[in-house]
Amino acid sequence: MPLVGGNQGYYVAESEGEIAQAIDSLEGRIMNMTERKMALRRAANEVDYVDEDDDYDVL
Known part of the structure; x- marks a missing residue:
C-alpha cells in the first residue's frame, strides 16, 4: 500500500x-533544490564564506 504525497x-x-x-x-x-544549492555554494565561495577546500557531497 504505497503512500504518496501531492499538493493536496x-x-x-x-x-x-x-x-x-x-x-x-x-x-x-x-533537481531544482540541487541547482539552488550549487548556486548558493558558488555565491558563498565568491564572498569567501565557505572554505574552498571543504569536500561537498553534491549528489
Whole structure:
C-alpha cells in the first residue's frame, strides 16, 4: 500500500501511474533544490564564506 504525497497532502496510491507521477515530481524537486544549492555554494565561495577546500557531497 504505497503512500504518496501531492499538493493536496498524502494519500494511498491506487495505480502505478500515480506512483510514477509522485516519483517524477520528487525527482524534479530534487533537481531544482540541487541547482539552488550549487548556486548558493558558488555565491558563498565568491564572498569567501565557505572554505574552498571543504569536500561537498553534491549528489
